[in-house]
Amino acid sequence: MSGAPEAVVVGGGLAGVAAAVAVARAGLRTLHLAPKGPPDRRTSALMGPSVDYLRASGLIDDPAALGHPLTQIRIIDATDRLLRAPETLFDSKDAGLEAFGWNFPNIKLLEAFEAARASLPNLETRELALSSIERGATGWVLTLADGSVVEAPLVVGSDGKKSLVRVATDFRAREHGFTQAALVCDLELGRPLGGASVEFHYPEGPFTLVPAGGSRANLVWIDDREVLKAAQATGQDGLRTTFLEKSQRLFGDIQLLTPAHMFLLSTLTVERAGMDGIVLAGEAAHAFPPIGAQGLNLGLRDVADLAAALAATDRTAPGWANAVSTDYAGRRADDLERTGGMVDALFRSLLSDFLPAQALRAGGLWALRLLPPLRKRAFGLGMGRG
Ligand SMILES: Cc1cc2nc3c(=O)[nH]c(=O)nc-3n(C[C@H](O)[C@H](O)[C@H](O)COP(=O)(O)OP(=O)(O)OC[C@H]3O[C@@H](n4cnc5c(N)ncnc54)[C@H](O)[C@@H]3O)c2cc1C
Structure with missing residues (x-):
């Protein structure tokens, strides 16, 4: 220059x-x-x-050379609340898309x-x-x-x-700072996720497995930061046991491929x-x-x-x-x-621990599951299309 x-x-x-x-x-x-x-x-x-x-701005060429397509979002209510949301599956096909997007390192x-x-x-x-x-x-x-x-x-x-x-x-x-933090690491699962990002919604925050190709997954676990620190302190074996429980063993055995890193959360x-x-x-x-x-x-x-x-x-x-x-x-x-x-x-x-918010969330997920036009609107918002 x-x-x-x-x-x-x-x-x-x-x-x-x-x-x-x-x-x-x-x-x-x-x-x-x-x-x-x-x-x-x-x-x-x-x-x-x-x-x-x-792609249009030339920052990447072929997304498949860098990341993995996300074709489904599966939400599992893992709380023991009185009003639990139904398991919900969003499929990109329902929104008329081949994939919602891509997961990139x-x-x-x-x-x-x-x-x-x-x-x-x-x-x-x-x-x-x-x-x-x-x-x-x-x-x-x-x-x-x-x-x-x-x-x-x-x-x-x-x-x-x-x-x-x-x-x-x-x-x-x-x-605004939260008491919650996010713990991330790469995992090898016994059963692959396919193209599905799977979110287990616990009372303290979601435990999410995002597909990273083959049987690999990226974990984003949100919880109280003290809980995450305590989990981190149990080492690889302790974390593996916790991850098996949190994932309800739906994806078989779990191996940690990278150390776990924690990010503090704020808005x-x-x-x-x-x-x-x-x-x-x-x-x-x-x-x-x-x-x-x-x-x-x-x-x-x-x-x-x-x-x-x-x-x-x-x-x-x-x-x-x-x-x-x-x-x-x-x-x-x-x-x-x-x-x-x-x-x-x-x-x-x-x-939220408040019953009205739980009802709204459960109701909201039901509505999203049952009403295709509402699902399209939700996809639109999530994908920045207003
Ligand atoms: C656990 C987790 C998971 C996430 N997952 C997703 C996701 O799936 N999808 C999504 O869209 N977003 C996701 N995000 C958000 C996303 O990661 C961030 O929005 C994004 O990385 C922010 O990029 P940035 O360049 O704005 O900031 P940063 O990555 O923080 O970069 C800021 C840069 O500025 C530099 N800098 C700071 N001070 C100075 C200075 N004085 N002079 C020069 N340089 C300086 C720093 O060194 C740094 O390189 C996630 C966030 C977290 C915490």
């Missing part, structure tokens, strides 16, 4: 690399600040529209995104963190971890939940996702518990709207970066509010 950057993208997670590629593809001289972090051992269930976006997605980034001559990547950011005379002045300083009119903060960009530039955000919502030449994307703008697989799906919709805002703005006009951030905030407002509300309601209903 020659010349001063027109945009700096901060953060080298999946949302950050996707955003850097989108900004550079829009023709801006782009600097990407992407310090190397520990490998992200999670997997991401990405819905059909997200996968379509990844985050490490493989990142490799593919980074390969796409490497092909762009107007994009420079530095493995340096941002140390501070402040308003300058003509744009934002960013000081990097090595003490160097860069200035740019447009900054994309995709630096995760604790975003320095968001905090230092006065965005208003609401945060974060911003009042607006862009202003004054700053755009927030990914978890810098929104964080949820991993219920209904919304986080990265939403992050990719941020990136798609950033590309649309850039395409819609005349970048020869003065104040173009402000115009991009304002346009972006307008495009993101409804989706962020709707998705945040949906995940919050789902999370609270899954954890």
Whole structure:
């Protein structure tokens, strides 16, 4: 890249690399600040529209080379509540789809995104963190971890939940921490899941097995963090016994293929996702518990709207970066509010001990099972189609 950057993208997670590629593809001289972090051992269930976006924007080529299709979602009420929901099976065929989406290892997605980034001559990547950011005379002045300083009119903060960009530039955000956490690891099952993601709904949170090809599965177990810590402390053998119980031995024997990692859960919502030449994307703008697989799906919709805002703005006009951030905030407002509300309601209903919420959930699952039009509407919401 020659010349001063027109945009700096901060953060080298999946949302950050996707955003850097989108900004550079829009023709801006782009600097990407992407310090190397520990490998992200999670997997991401990405819905059909997200996968379509990844292909259309050249971030991935063939999804089958990286991940596994999700064709069914099976929900088992494993509570001992008075009102239990019926076992529910959503089949992608009922929604007129070959698959709901794909389950990808985050490490493989990142490799593919980074390969796409490497092909762009107007994009420079530095493995340096941002140390501070402040308003300058003509744009934002960013000081990097090595003490160097860069200035740019447009900054994309995709630096995760604790975003320095968001905090230092006065965005208003609401945060709420949960006592629950998520434990993830890769498993080998005695009986394969096929294309079905299987969710056992326990009172403290779901225990979900997501297909990872052959007889492999990715586990996401949400529970009180003290319960998860205690389970982790029992070692591989103890965890194996717990997983057998939690899965009700429906899939035969279970072997752990990777160590178990724990993620603390919280929600974060911003009042607006862009202003004054700053755009927030990914978890810098929104964080949820991993219920209904919304986080990265939403992050990719941020990136798609950033590309649309850039395409819609005349970048020869003065104040173009402000115009991009304002346009972006307008495009993101409804989706962020709707998705945040949906995940919050789902999370609270899954954890609720109140009889009315249980009745609603049981009733809701019955309704979804019996009424095809309602099921289509639920799929639409879950897949970001409003
Ligand atoms: C257990 C679990 C399961 C999940 N499953 C799904 C799923 O199935 N489907 C789905 O859609 N979503 C899922 N999610 C959500 C998804 O993983 C996240 O939304 C997504 O990974 C967030 O990506 P990000 O790039 O916004 O943030 P991050 O991955 O947190 O990346 C932020 C990056 O910013 C960098 N950074 C931080 N500070 C600075 C700085 N000062 N300067 C430069 N860089 C900085 C960090 O090093 C990091 O690389 C799941 C989440 C969890 C916890």
